[in-house]
Amino acid sequence: MKLTVVGYWGAYPGPGGASSGYLVENVEGGESLLLDCGSGVFSKLYEYTDLNRINNVVLSHxxxxxxxxxGCLQYAAKVQMNLGERTEPVYIYGHTLSNCFEDLTYEDAAVGIPFEGGVPLVIGPFTxxxxxxxxxxxxxxxxxxxxxxxxxxxxDTGWDDDLVEFFKGVDLLLCESSLYNKFKGSVEGHLTAGEAGILARKAGAGELILTHLPHSGDHRDMVTEASIEYSGKVSLAYTGLTWPVRE
Ligand SMILES: [Zn+2]
Ligand SMILES: [Zn+2]
Known part of the structure; x- marks a missing residue:
């Protein structure tokens, strides 16, 4: 399993960048997953994969x-189908707790597929x-x-004790870090860098990457804040970051 960070900004992309988007590939080839598809992700994807290999997109919210x-991904799939370069639609996985789920299906080019908490989903080699x-x-x-x-x-998440159990023993925790510690509690439903570190420590994560980064301050301070809580390796997400790190 290989992760490539395509976009890492919270809320909106920085100059030339992208908000949330993460490519997860099977190192032996075959199926890949795109986790989230925020602003700027589509154009950045060209640098890391063939768009015709994007068959599965999983949306956190x-x-x-x-x-x-x-929307652009759906149009691209449609155009690729018209050109004969794609035969399968893009499968877009999302929750059904909002009407937005209905927008995931687009003609014959994209198919929305529901997921729910507690029910495992198998996509190719990924569970x-x-x-x-x-x-x-x-x-x-x-x-x-x-x-x-x-x-x-x-x-995107605020603190929840149950996340500790959910992430127990993961090799990598890709964790939102929207807030510097001094802003703890100021924005509902987001974590501080320190809380990301606490989550990584309590879950026993092998490694921590901070993402969904804010448009203020010096992000290196977030590494410091997370590292006070967690003794493992802490990295800042950036476009093109891969995990595991290539030797
Ligand atoms: Zn967000
Ligand atoms: Zn959000």
Whole structure:
């Protein structure tokens, strides 16, 4: 299992960047997953994969910084089908706790597929589990297992003790870090860098990547704040970051 960060900004993309988007690939080829598809993700994807290989998109929730480029992805699939370059639709996995689910299906080019908390979903070599997370709109954390490796992704979430159990023992925790510690509690449904560190420690995560980063301050301070709580490796997400790190 290989992760590539396509976009990491919270709320909206920074200059030339993208908000949430993460490519998860099977190292032996075959199926891949795109986790979230925020603003700017679509154009950045060209740098890391062939768009015709994007057959599965999993959405944590329907806030714009996680779904803004879904419409473009649907159009691209349609155009690719018209050109004979694609035969299968794009499968877009989302929760059904909002009417937004209905927008995931687009003609014959994209098919919305529901997921729910506590019910495992198998996509090719990946097994996914979902857990609802505290956020102003319904949002899901997810955990992916493949070939003996595990990756946890928080999506957008506030603190929830149950996340500790959900992410128990993951090899990598890709954790939202929307707030510096001094802003703890100031924005509902988001974590501080320190809380990301606490979650990584309590879950026994092998490694921590901070993502969904804010548009203020010096992000390196977030690494410091997380590292006070967690003694493992802490990295800042950036476009093009891959995990495991290539030697
Ligand atoms: Zn967000
Ligand atoms: Zn959100």
């Amino acid at each position: 329907y806030h714009a910084d996680h779904v803004a480029d879904i 996914l589990n979902f857990k609802s997370a505290p956020h102003p709109v319904p949002s899901f954390a997810l955990r992916i297992e493949s070939a003996g490796k595990s990756l946890g992704y928080t999506g």
